[in-house]
Amino acid sequence: MSTGMMKIGVCGVGTVGMATLNILRGQADSIASRAGRSLSVTHVGARTQYSEHDYGAARVSQDVMDVARDPEVDILVELIGGTGVAFDLIKLAIAEGKHVVTANKALIAEHGNELIALAESAGVQIRFEASVAGGIPIIKTLREAMAANQVSEVAGIINGTGNFILTEMSTKGREFEDVLAEAQALGYAEVDPTFDIDGTDAAHKLVILASLAFGIPLSIDAPFKQGINAITPADLEYAATMGYRVKHLGIARQRAEGIEMRVHPTLIPESKQLASVDGVLNAVMIAGSEVGELVLIGPGAGGAATASSVCADLIDIARQPRSSSLALGTPVASLVAQPTIPNGEIASEWYVRLTAADQPGVMSDITHILAAHDISIESLVQQPPAAGEDQVPIVLLTHLAREAVMNEALQEIMDLEGVQPDSALIRVEGFDH
């Protein structure tokens, strides 16, 4: 390993990879002065070489494994994505004694325990600031700035595509499919947007945040996840008339019985900061025992913003290449698993939308069923039927109820004569600590 200049190998030169090369070139002087040495990309792993890509003086290999094997390279930057080639590449780089920087949340959430343990044994660093909330320095904040706190909660908007879709639907009344198509055309959503929409991408990031916040191992199967595709413009409108905004949140919360970890659409009071974070922005709220509540807001994706975090990791390594990075705040062997609280056991307030026949008795049957399950109604909006219609939407907010109980009650309500099969059930989070 060199003692002067840090030699960097970049594997995967797509959106984030090219932006990383551009920052390292464009900001070379200030980066060298902050890192205490210069950082130079000496080897690029590019499966496809595009004529418009300028890799400078770097050696270029089509096989990314050649970069991991290059004895000249000090730090390998993995910007391929996924859990296949990227996993093998990082293992090889660590075995070859190289530090690793990655933006790959899926890989860290799924294989992070193993990769970090390998890095610890090999005496190299693995850093992944860009893997959660792109340009927001949330990992450094949790791992370093919050180190004196007991964290009781991390919650946020951690998928920009989903937030863009919900914002467009709520501010312009647009339909889900229509906004999704625009998000793809604008390059916010992946070509296959499944992970953005069904909550998988946010769940990967939540797994990483929860590990840092609570000192637990990365647990890919822990989060409950629910996507945004069932949200209708009508639900967003009803929520707004009741003083709420709907956001797709990842929430990890420490309870006496264990950890809550869930990703789902959520009604938030308009007065809360998270409620006003719109478009492709991300925001993460952290509640700490000493500092209180912090909210970090910023670009959660995009080449330059994400590469800004990649480069910050590179500079950290260049400053102190011999230190142990403690990727999750403590050695992996010191992480302590905690039970995950099943979603059905988690109580919250609820937004319920039903459609029912505008006839005497239906409303009292509904309230009777809720009362029989000890679910009290906080507010209720019943619209008059539209001209020529005999069905009316009924929207209500409940007080605290466990999800399992809420589902039981809703099923009984749906079985009532005069109640339509179409309904919505969304958690409400007040974030009142």
Ligand SMILES: NC(=O)c1ccc[n+]([C@@H]2O[C@H](COP(=O)([O-])OP(=O)(O)OC[C@H]3O[C@@H](n4cnc5c(N)ncnc54)[C@H](OP(=O)(O)O)[C@@H]3O)[C@@H](O)[C@H]2O)c1
């Ligand atoms: N884009 C963002 O805003 C963002 C934000 C946060 C985190 N990230 C993460 O950053 C990473 C990179 O994302 P990206 O948006 O830059 O992706 P991208 O634009 O699709 O670039 C991926 C690069 O990896 C190469 N690649 C893919 N499969 C490969 C393989 N099997 N062997 C060798 N090279 C391969 C691709 O080559 P070809 O050109 O040949 O396909 C491409 O150059 C991912 O982990 C992603 O989750 C991205």
